Amino acid sequence: MDRPAFYRFHQGDRALPFSASEYEARLAGLRAAMAEAGLEACVLSSMHNIAYYSGFLYCSFGRPYALVVTATDSVTVSAGIDAAQPWRRCHGDNITYTDWARNNYWRAIGSVTGTGRVIGYEADHMTLTQKALLDHMLAPSRSADIAPATMRQRMRKSDAEIALIRHGAQVADIGGYAIRDAIRPGAREIDIAMAGRDAMEVEIAKRFPDAEYRDTWVWFQSGINTDGAHNPVTARVLQRGDILSLNCFPMISGYYTALERTLFVGEVDDASLKIWEANVATHEYGMSLLRPGAHCAAVTEQINAFLAERDLLQYRTFGYGHSFGILSHYYGREAGLELREDIDTVLDPGMVISMEPMLTLPDGAPGAGGYREHDILVMTDEGHENITGYPFGPAFNVVG
Numbered sequence: 591m592d593r594p595a596f597y598r599f600h601q602g603d604r605a606l607p608f609s610a611s612e613y614e615a616r617l618a619g620l621r622a623a624m625a626e627a628g629l630e631a632c633v634l635s636s637m638h639n640i641a642y643y644s645g646f647l648y649c650s651f652g653r654p655y656a657l658v659v660t661a662t663d664s665v666t667v668s669a670g671i672d673a674a675q676p677w678r679r680c681h682g683d684n685i686t687y688t689d690w691a692r693n694n695y696w697r698a699i700g701s702v703t704g705t706g707r708v709i710g711y712e713a714d715h716m717t718l719t720q721k722a723l724l725d726h727m728l729a730p731s732r733s734a735d736i737a738p739a740t741m742r743q744r745m746r747k748s749d750a751e752i753a754l755i756r757h758g759a760q761v762a763d764i765g766g767y768a769i770r771d772a773i774r775p776g777a778r779e780i781d782i783a784m785a786g787r788d789a790m791e792v793e794i795a796k797r798f799p800d801a802e803y804r805d806t807w808v809w810f811q812s813g814i815n816t817d818g819a820h821n822p823v824t825a826r827v828l829q830r831g832d833i834l835s836l837n838c839f840p841m842i843s844g845y846y847t848a849l850e851r852t853l854f855v856g857e858v859d860d861a862s863l864k865i866w867e868a869n870v871a872t873h874e875y876g877m878s879l880l881r882p883g884a885h886c887a888a889v890t891e892q893i894n895a896f897l898a899e900r901d902l903l904q905y906r907t908f909g910y911g912h913s914f915g916i917l918s919h920y921y922g923r924e925a926g927l928e929l930r931e932d933i934d935t936v937l938d939p940g941m942v943i944s945m946e947p948m949l950t951l952p953d954g955a956p957g958a959g960g961y962r963e964h965d966i967l968v969m970t971d972e973g974h975e976n977i978t979g980y981p982f983g984p985a986f987n988v989v990g
Contacts, residue, residue, distance in 0.1 A: 596687040596698035601674040605800045606645040607843035613681035623739035631703040632659045632710040638922030641844040646680035658702040696727035710736035746940045758847030759977040765790040765838035766980040773990040783808040805841035816960035830856040833959035846917040850964030853987040861956035872947040873963040886933040911944040941969045
């Protein structure tokens with residue numbers, strides 16, 4: 591029996607989150623970066639870049655995937671276990687590699703790149719093992735890191751991307767209201783989280799009937815569990831007076847959006863109210879600073895000063911915001927667009943960024959717990975548009 595190293599298996603109708611012209615525009619941007627760096631081909635391996643340039647969001651399960659881009663071709667490389675699904679969900683060509691022999695993945699890639707070429711790769715994603723195989727199997731005359739250039743391209747969203755992100759923010763709001771309705775003393779974190787997740791998934795399926803549905807989730811934390819922004823859901827039972835942290839994360843075709851709010855069950859004590867109101871004031875001040883021409887590090891220092899004046903800076907736990915787009919809790923991050931002291935990016939129209947100050951006071955202190963508000967802002971020529979609708983602050987979020 592002839593068992594090939596790779597083959598093409600294309601069947602069914604194609605369904606992508608964006609038009610062919612959108613992907614061609616993205617590829618044109620990548621090819622311009624390749625030309626500037628003198629690259630003849632790129633082997634992209636990360637979930638975020640493969641999804642950004644082709645539409646295909648892979649499920650690895652220990653197998654490698656790729657998007658190979660040359661001056662004329664764009665080809666996803668996927669594992670046989672996926673059959674034709676990668677082709678149906680990608681722009682361009684698709685090659686399936688088999689696991690009958692080791693390194694068929696690289697043989698499939700080599701069928702597009704050839705050998706001895708100048709190759710771009712993602713140094714922040716490709717493992718040392720895979721880089722050694724790239725060097726052995728493709729024998730590049732030179733290789734270079736293309737990841738920083740792709741990140742810079744992804745930071746500036748197209749109109750089509752912003753439209754999708756806007757839908758995501760609206761879906762997050764729906765999840766937030768479902769969670770608010772489920773809050774009561776005696777309820778468990780897990781049950782409340784499921785109410786929000788289910789509401790969002792139903793809404794995503796309504797708005798995007800041809801999409802694939804996966805990865806939407808909720809982190810709903812209470813009491814001491816609010817101290818970390820990414821603490822998993824537990825079965826802790828809510829009690830009257832508990833601080834709560836609502837975190838809704840709808841995922842639409844690899845695009846992440848978020849709604850994050852502080853709430854209290856039934857009542858809020860004076861010490862907690864003081865911290866909460868201070869964090870809300872920080873949130874509003876921070877949003878007022880986000881406009882085209884603003885410098886990420888300078889914005890960060892201004893917010894630092896705002897908190898220091900109130901003797902609260904020591905309770906800050908992370909940066910004040912980050913970029914949105916192809917992003918998830920397990921892949922992707924446009925680290926060049928974050929509100930931190932070490933980021934020198936200047937905000938431009940078309941960027942999408944959050945404002946999300948968080949203060950964490952230790953257990954046992956007056957007002958103990960984690961306080962966080964989060965809105966998503968689209969940079970415009972005049973300033974910004976806030977696309978998050980769910981209200982923040984004590985007037986709306988003392989519930990149950």
